[in-house]
Amino acid sequence: MSLLIAGSIATDHLMSFGGKFADSLVVEQLDKLSLSFLVDDLEIRRGGVAPNMTFGLGCLGLTSVLVGAAGEDFADYRSWLERHGVDCSAVHISETRHTARFVCTTDPTGAQIASFYPGAMSEARQIELAPIVARVGEPDFVLIGADDPDGMLRHTQECRQRGYPFIADPSQQLAFSGGELIRDLIEGAAYLFSNEYESHMIEQKTGWSSDDVLDRVGVQVTTLGKDGVRVTGKGLETLVVQAASGVTAIEPTGVGDAFRAGFLGALTWGLGHERACQVGCVLAAYVVETVGTQEYSFTHAEFLARVEESYGAVAAAEIGVHLS
Known part of the structure; x- marks a missing residue:
């Protein structure tokens, strides 16, 4: 697999x-714009x-x-x-x-x-x-x-x-895509990933309601920034998992990608949605605390310690089986 x-x-x-930049702009001459900047x-x-x-x-x-x-x-x-x-x-x-x-x-x-x-x-x-x-x-x-x-x-x-089985994660392309393309990218997905703003953009551009979206995908996973993540699906009780605790945010670029990696990793291990969200949130915490999307590192023991700090010993034990 x-x-x-x-x-x-x-x-x-x-x-x-x-x-x-504004100090170098001559408004009356913008049609002849030619600028060069000495960067630091x-x-x-x-x-x-x-x-x-x-x-x-x-x-x-x-x-x-x-x-x-x-x-x-x-x-x-x-x-x-x-x-x-x-x-x-x-x-x-x-x-x-x-x-x-x-x-x-x-x-x-x-x-x-x-x-x-x-x-x-x-x-x-x-x-x-x-x-x-x-x-x-x-x-x-x-x-x-x-x-x-x-x-x-x-x-x-x-x-x-x-x-x-595929996961739809159109993210940055949503702003440049029309409703027809977005509908084609989402229809039949096992999971749909987006942040909260993107979820509303999907509904607006496709003309679908939130229920219409859930009729077309298995599970919708919506990240909520500092408020964590929400998981919804037809026949599923809505699940909201808080973000990891003790996070010192420095740079948000790549945080969503890290969450997805953690969520997918937990699914691959056979864990349920709650544990998948927890793994994703802890991995995302490492990214937001560093500058750059791939500049973080940790030992598995350090990762599990953060899981336990945020979500308790039971969560750490169940996740730890797969990290050992």
Whole structure:
């Protein structure tokens, strides 16, 4: 059995400018805009929703299969992920495009000038799941995260056709997608992941009510930020699990990806939704306490100590069986 995690693969290039962008703008000359800024620093961070999730699963001792498209510049990133237990053999390498890249400069006021280059991500639509499954075995789940929209649609349709249980996690692509595409990505999913704002966006763009959504998916998992997570489903009693305690929040980027990794890991272990939420919330706590989406680390003993602190000894004991 296996977990296939499909989604964007990207690197983030983050810079800081010491002055204010507004001081360099001449309103009357915006049609001739030509600016250059001397930045103070540069941080290159590993990113993309799919690697973030596979990294988190690796930290829990689980090997997952990364499904996505990258460029020939992916070599160092691949080595990093493989050292953390990720199967990268299914990554499609573009012959002509670089790995997707987010380049952003921020000034002290929080104003940003940014660009996103999709690059090789646009070739995710060329990836077929069946040959991957033939190699790694029938999947427990195929998670289909934010990626090239045509690639997301192809993977969703293939899951339906071949009977692979899939998880819909459109996240960042919701803002750019129309109702028809969103309906196609969600219909028949075993699980639907979103945050609370995204759940309302799904309803607005699809024209579905919350009950309509639950008629079309097995279980809806909605993250609530500092308030934890809510799990709903037809015939299920609504479950709300509080966020992990004792968290010192520094940077939220990648928190949702970490939660999903923990939730999926617990499902793979055969644990129920409550324990899955707890594992996800504790893993998310590590991310929000660090700068960067894959810069955290812990021993299994440290992880279980945080589970016990937040959710009690029984939860830690049941989860600990699988982490030992």
